Amino acid sequence: MCTMTAVINSLSQPNVTSTSLLAKDSKTRKKLELNYRRAKQTDHSPNLDQLAEQFDYQQCRDQYWQAPEFSLLHGTPLWEQSSPGQKLILNHLYWVAYYSQIIAAEVATIFFNQTSATGLYPLTDFRLVCDTLDLETSQERCHINAFQTVIDQVESTLFGGNLFGQPRRSPFRETMIFANTNWFKNWWKGIQLQSFGLLSANNAFLASQYLTVRGLRTLNGKLVQHKLSNFYQPQEPEHNTIPTQISYYHFLDESFHFNTSTILSHDVGSLFPSPTVFERQLVNLGIRGCQRDHYHVSVAINGIFWYDPALYDTITKLLTSPLFGLSAQECEAMLWACFAQETEALHRSFQTHQEAWLSYQAYLDPLPFVDRTNKSMALMKGNSMERYLRLQGRALQRFLQTAPSVHYLTEK
Incomplete structure (x- = not known):
């Protein structure tokens, strides 16, 4: 009981000091000032709001929104057998699926930005x-509005409702939209997230170290979003579709967000006293949670670490829709060919996965309180193409035996 009381007391006391920590480290303060000033000067929220108001799917449905390699199921037999018009749809649906996931992440970011600010504000200066x-x-609210506007209009036009788009989520839900989860896992994840929010709102070290986890997730986004933004042609702005422009401006905003995460987690975090054992445990649990979220590899959408068995039903709806018109038997064969066979898509997705954990290792390396399992990215590195294919073979067989959706959609 005494030990538990001590832990609670240590966590409930914000690290308030009468002397400014930033005054002791002028280099860190200058980094913060420069990052804030530039982010404010180059805030792209007005551009994104205007683009969202102007978006009309009919005006850009005949153009690619990003490079063809960033298309849904690119590098699979479905892509190879699709018509030019269907490939455009797959390109647009990659955008829709990718930014549906980004919305889920940014909803959580909105909440935890505020709990971190609450935990840090008692510190002088x-x-x-x-x-x-x-x-x-x-800015996150603006991003979400722009993404949601495009997603809703595209999916309403193509399907009469949502395919990848989601109702607005709670910040206490599983971050990954298509995850290996169940009711209990979702409930337990919610308890953990709510608990961390309460603790970090009253503990400066934990508040700063939320930014370590945010930095890892933003770093993953930067790997893909930099490539998406390269499709933007500044020399010929009139040739850029609105979704292409949204991707570009979002990437510019997020670059400053990543800078903030790095400064707060690395530079500001180092100004605090050494963390307690309990604080170390909480931070490392958060990083391991990120590893678990990013363990899986998706051939459906390179760059988002979704759990592909959770996608089977959604992909089935797409394949049996009038846009592709596959019969139940054709759909079943296509699912096997795309998910349970070695493809270019599988190799590309594992290459992105490796790029991610290598960059995470470099990001965490300077932090002394991160444990060996997290610094080595042991959990993420444990995945492999062989494991992926074995998993898909078992999961796809169960799905086809139990899910009536293939036949239902075809008959409809």
Whole structure:
């Protein structure tokens, strides 16, 4: 009981000091000031709001929105057998699916930005940090609105409703939309997230180290979003579709968000006293949670680490829709060919997966309180193409034996 009381007391006392920590480290303060000033000067929220208002799917449905390799199920037999018009649809659906996941992540970011700001604000002279997080929270709301506008219009036009798009999510839900989860896992994840929010709102070290986990997730986004933004042609702005422009401006905003995560988790975090054993455990649990979220590899959408068996039903709806018109037997064969066979898509997705865990290792390397399992990315590195194919073979067989959706959609 005494030990538990001590832990609670240590966590409930914010690390308030009468002397500014930032005054002791002018280099860190200058980094924060420069990042905030540039982020504010180049805030692309007005551009994104205007683009969302102007978006009309009919005006850009005959153009690619990003490079063809960033298309749904690119590098699978479905892509190879699709017509030019169907390939455009797969390209648009990659955008829809990718930014549906980004919305889920940014909803959580909005909440935890504020709990972190609450935990850091009692520190003398930390208004600069909190103002930065406030600016980023406002930008996240703008991003979500732009993504949601495009997603809803595209899916309403193509399907009469949502395929990848989701109702607005709670920040306490599983971050990955298509995850290996169940009711109990979802409930337990919610308890963990709510608990961390309460603890970090009253503990400066934990508040700063939320930004370590945010940095890892943003780093994953940067790997793909940089490539998506390269499709934007600044020399010929009139030739860029609105979704292409949204991708470009979002990437520019997120670059500053990543800078904030790095400064707060690496530079500001180092100004605090050494974390307690319990604080170390909480931070490492958060990083391991990120590893678990990013363990899986998806051939459906390179760059988002979805659990492909959770996607079977959604892909079935797409394949048996009038857009592709596959029969039940053709759909079943296509699922086997895309998910249970070695393809170019599988190799590309594992290459992205490796790029991710290598960059995570470099990001975590300077942090002394991160444990060996997290620094080595042992959990993520444990996945392989052989494991993926074995998993898909078992999961796809169960899906086809139990799911009536293939026949239902075809008959409909």
